[in-house]
Amino acid sequence: GDSVTQMEGPVTLSEEAFLTINCTYTATGYPSLFWYVQYPGEGLQLLLKATKADDKGSNKGFEATYRKETTSFHLEKGSVQVSDSAVYFCALTPRQAGTALIFGKGTTLSVSS
Amino acid sequence: GAVVSQHPSRVICKSGTSVKIECRSLDFQATTMFWYRQFPKQSLMLMATSNEGSKATYEQGVEKDKFLINHASLTLSTLTVTSAHPEDSSFYICSARGILPVNTEAFFGQGTRLTVV
Numbered sequence: 001g002d003s004v005t006q007m008e009g010p011v012t013l014s015e016e017a018f019l020t021i022n023c024t025y026t027a028t029g030y031p032s033l034f035w036y037v038q039y040p041g042e043g044l045q046l047l048l049k050a051t052k053a054d055d056k057g058s059n060k061g062f063e064a065t066y067r068k069e070t071t072s073f074h075l076e077k078g079s080v081q082v083s084d085s086a087v088y089f090c091a092l093t094p095r096q097a098g099t100a101l102i103f104g105k106g107t108t109l110s111v112s113s
Numbered sequence: 114g115a116v117v118s119q120h121p122s123r124v125i126c127k128s129g130t131s132v133k134i135e136c137r138s139l140d141f142q143a144t145t146m147f148w149y150r151q152f153p154k155q156s157l158m159l160m161a162t163s164n165e166g167s168k169a170t171y172e173q174g175v176e177k178d179k180f181l182i183n184h185a186s187l188t189l190s191t192l193t194v195t196s197a198h199p200e201d202s203s204f205y206i207c208s209a210r211g212i213l214p215v216n217t218e219a220f221f222g223q224g225t226r227l228t229v230v
Contacts, residue, residue, distance in 0.1 A: 043221040105156040
């Protein structure tokens with residue numbers, strides 16, 4: 001079945017460092033891909049998305065490119081801030097309409113000043 | 114993006130009592146809503162899928178008599194934790210998706226921190 005695999009954390013960085021969180025997927029068809037962010041004690045917020053191959057999603061300095069040839073959707077940011085500390089989830093749309101998104105296990109990012 | 118409102122954000126209840134959590138889609142019709150449970154430092158665990166006007170579909174291992182789900186309208190789904198016990202303490206999150214287009218993202222509520230004492 002469809003699945004999402006993302007790198008295990010925690011990822012610990014200093015402020016202004018470069019961030020990469022790897023995400024690969026297995027899916028039939030052409031799913032949309034998402035990155036969600038969860039700040040402590042809160043629900044999930046959509047960070048960015050891409051709906052077809054070679055699309056680049058971007059938001060708040062974060063970027064991810066839908067790579068069909070490598071079935072990847074890695075999250076990157078050139079210069080992280082302390083406020084970026086959160087849990088990041090990669091997700092995809094399942095083939096069946098009306099069913100839940102399929103999530104990776106989440107990667108905790110901790111940024112120190 | 115669309116807004117999903119979840120209430121309450123925090124609740125403390127005594128063992129044996131029931132707690133109701135509401136999830137509302139504020140600006141779109143959510144034919145399908147999802148309920149998740151999240152343990153500390155862990156990923157989301159899908160509990161059930163709630164379809165408006167029909168019975169919820171529960172994931173394997175989730176007790177349907179303990180976690181009652183009602184989706185009476187296109188904008189409201191409720192999760193009732195019945196006869197709560199301390200092991201039910203957790204963070205519960207609801208989510209909603211529109212049915213079309215197929216590849217729409219999901220929108221999440223703010224979550225409810227349930228503590229059973």
